[in-house]
Amino acid sequence: MSLFSRLFLLSSFIVLLTSCEKPWQPIFNGENLDGWDTYIGTALDSFDHLHAQATTDKVFKVVEENGEKLIHISGEVNGSLATVDTFANYHLELVFKWGEQVYTKRNSGLLYHSFGEFGEALGTWMTNIECQLMHEKLGDTYLMNNTVCETEVAKSDDAFVYAKGGKATQFGKDFEGPGIKKAIDAENPLGEWNTVELYTVGRTCVHVVNGKTVMVNTNTGIYEDGQIKPLSSGKIQLQSEGGDLFIKSVRIKPIKEIPAEILN
Template sequence: MKKLTFFISIIFSTILFSSCEAPWQPLFNSEDLDGWETFIGTPLTGFEHLYEEATPENVFKVVDVEGEKLIHITGEVNGSLATVDTFANYHLELVFKWGDQVYTKRNSGLLYHSFGEFGEALGSWMTNIECQLMHENLGDTYLMNNTCCETEVNQTENGYVFTKGGELTQFGKDFNGPGIKKAVDAENQLGEWNTVELYSYGRTTVHLVNGQVTMINTNTGVNENGQIRPLSSGKIQIQSEGGDLFIKSVRVKPIKEIPAEILQ
């Protein structure tokens, strides 16, 4: 009987511990863009005429596709869809797919640790660190303005590639450049949904594409006159940048650590 009681208590403790895990919180309510801000930035080269008529309501909107509510970002101008709230120590999941309309290229980004004013980065976005959504570059890192990080990489003729166990290297416009290429191509075929996950805890961020780790960045920061200021939180932005895309869901939950198996 004592063994049985002990066994039951272990099961109860496990269930209780599991139930304490923070639940997902949707950032898209499947109805409208409540909780988000929008900004129209610069025109696309060769499509200046579209910029003249672009409005936030036309570029960023909720549409009904076969009975399902989706966010549609047209991509006809450079622009930002940004959360009102700021996030730290979180796990974020974005489910998106590309549409058929292409102006310059199928380009967008999940911009995290965003701060400052719209337009400070390339005339269209808040300063940020980017998890690249661009077709064929999904999961790359791009550091805007004076943001920076350290990443394990191997240098190839095509640039720096994230490699676990590679040389720890500092990146940013003032160091070895703003771009770091993904470790693996995990993108689905055009027209299919992609699931992008971002783990952010302290000054470490991890990009996952369809369940595969493509990037681990550490010591995220901002270079201010040669001094690195830690950067570990900020708003989330999603770009309009040359091609239309659809978002099925965006959700986030707080975390107390990045799972060890993700970092291995």
């Protein structure tokens, strides 16, 4: 074999190694809640009696359905299921469906870039940026406490809706408000599984619902002392907040960039 051929094969092998995609890593191990912390926060409106009886083992547990282990979140009280680990620059996939029990509403959230102590946000959660899981609002953004982002939006019925190419607008409680509506409704019917994907690299975060991009937030940060400080990592929380839901899988893998087709 010639020197040129050997060099060509070596370079091809190096390209193959460097281009290999990192494998998925489960955050839910399919057996128990190892790797997660649990927290009971405030009572749901008019459900103080349930709050008095609530325990973390009751609100957050692993159950078996049709031979498959699932996380069940009861929704009977405001609570948090939070990763022990902190994550940055990743692609996360969450597969969930709503159950039949509703206390106030079918409400939950995928809370990312979470930091601080439980209870700092709305009496229950760590400070965070939320990808809404609430029924009929799946994929919306909600910014808790002093988190902020910049998003291209259009105005519709006194609300801001994500619109690619729209006006870049600063959001947060000290700016245009904490809420941004999803671009389209991609939620599956009640009782069916939904797949929510979160892409986050640096200060850009993308919400994808059942394969459709519904939100792109940029310049994520924390507003303190009149300045915006970058926020690009944190723990992941899942909410108990009014209705029961089942989680089939939560998995994550590191990424260096967000695919162009996801941003377009």
